[in-house]
Amino acid sequence: MSSNRKRPIFSGHESFACKSHWLKRGYDFVRGENNFNDDDAVMSLGVGKNMVASIKFWLKAIGLLKDTGLESIADHLFDDKNGRDPYLEDIGTLWLLHFLLIYTDYATIYRTTFVDYHRQRNIVEKSKLQNYIKHICFDETGYKNLYNDNTVKRDIGVMLHNYCAKNGSNVNVEDSNSLFAPLNLICEADKDTYRFNYDTRSDVPSLIFLYALLVKFEGRNSISFEDIAELALIFCLTNNDMLNIINHLCNLYPTEIVFSDVAGIKELQFRATLNSMDVLDRYYEEN
Numbered sequence: 001m002s003s004n005r006k007r008p009i010f011s012g013h014e015s016f017a018c019k020s021h022w023l024k025r026g027y028d029f030v031r032g033e034n035n036f037n038d039d040d041a042v043m044s045l046g047v048g049k050n051m052v053a054s055i056k057f058w059l060k061a062i063g064l065l066k067d068t069g070l071e072s073i074a075d076h077l078f079d080d081k082n083g084r085d086p087y088l089e090d091i092g093t094l095w096l097l098h099f100l101l102i103y104t105d106y107a108t109i110y111r112t113t114f115v116d117y118h119r120q121r122n123i124v125e126k127s128k129l130q131n132y133i134k135h136i137c138f139d140e141t142g143y144k145n146l147y148n149d150n151t152v153k154r155d156i157g158v159m160l161h162n163y164c165a166k167n168g169s170n171v172n173v174e175d176s177n178s179l180f181a182p183l184n185l186i187c188e189a190d191k192d193t194y195r196f197n198y199d200t201r202s203d204v205p206s207l208i209f210l211y212a213l214l215v216k217f218e219g220r221n222s223i224s225f226e227d228i229a230e231l232a233l234i235f236c237l238t239n240n241d242m243l244n245i246i247n248h249l250c251n252l253y254p255t256e257i258v259f260s261d262v263a264g265i266k267e268l269q270f271r272a273t274l275n276s277m278d279v280l281d282r283y284y285e286e287n
Contacts, residue, residue: 008108008137008146010155012057014050017161018179023064023097024086026055027078030070062097063104073100076277084284091182092205092283095235098180099212102234108137109155118233124186124194126156164188185236196236204235206248207283213268214276225266 029036029045036056042049059065064074077093078086085093105111113124117132130152138147162179163186184201186194212231217223225242232242246268250257256272 005137005141005143006105008141008143009106010108010133010137010148010152012053012107013061013155013158014054014057015154015158016051016054017158017177018054018058018062019177020088020179022055022058023062023088024078026059027064027070027074028080029055030059030065031075031079057107061101061104061107061110063100063106076280084280090284090287091202092208092287094180094183095202095204095208096211096280098183098185099208099215099231099234103212103216107155109133109152109159112137113159115230115233118196122196122198123189124196126153126160126192126194129156160186160194164194198236198238201236204237204241204245205283205287206245206252207279207286209235209245210249210274211276211279211283214274214279218276221270223268225268228268 025045029041034041034044036052038044041052045052045055047055056065059074064071064078075083077083077096080086088094088097101107102110102114112133113129116136117124117129130149133152133156134147138144161177162181163183164178164181182202184197187197187200189195209231212234213223213228216231217227228242228246231237232239237245246259250259253274256270256274258269258271260267260269
């Protein structure tokens with residue numbers, strides 16, 4: 001019994017996928033010392049009441065907002081004066097936000113789908129994913145009585161909307177109702193059937209991958225290839241893709257990063273401390 005799982009969250013988005021302009025709009029709203037519960041939030045944000053709640057939900061789900069205020073990464077990206085990519089014009093920012101959505105694990109479905117379910121299969125059938133979620137997040141935990149079929153079904157639909165553009169639509173980074181569709185991580189294979197897209201997904205920037213490594217494995221001097229494999233699931237990387245990224249990182253940081261492969265044991269070693277935000281800054285300075 002997985003009793004150590006935290007209370008699952010499969011609602012809060014009010015059935016709205018995250019629109020690409022919402023994050024900047026929500027950031028500005030909070031930075032202006034406004035409150036989502038204020039009566040004038042609807043007018044300030046220029047959206048309906050349910051969308052106000054949804055914007056707050058997505059800021060929290062992506063790790064940009066906590067109960068006490070904005071996270072530092074939010075300022076780093078969205079600040080008007082010094083923000084690295086306030087309007088999400090760089091594909092690397094979408095990869096970063098995708099990682100944060102799963103790493104933050106506020107919205108349960110993203111880690112459950114991209115890591116746990118993905119570890120077992122590459123094909124996503126809506127009904128099988130729903131049964132898997134019911135089993136893993138509810139039946140095997142202390143939250144069995146919280147399961148609601150329609151709530152989880154809706155959440156699966158919203159997740160797929162976040163990652164999949166409707167057939168025939170022309171997706172671009174700046175203006176998409178499917179925030180992560182430009183990453184091409186999940187594609188429709190058949191009716192109610194999708195697949196993780198290893199073949200034609202967008203390229204994962206090496207420095208964004210390194211940022212994810214440093215955040216996920218903070219304080220560690222060495223990381224086994226097996227541990228790194230969880231990030232490979234998140235970014236839809238094959239073993240060869242991972243090795244190519246790691247080799248590139250060793251070239252970018254020749255004195256700080258070493259990849260060891262001795263007697264079949266593969267390991268990434270840090271010979272010096274790297275700061276995740278410095279790595280992120282390097283990415284934006286070079287792109």
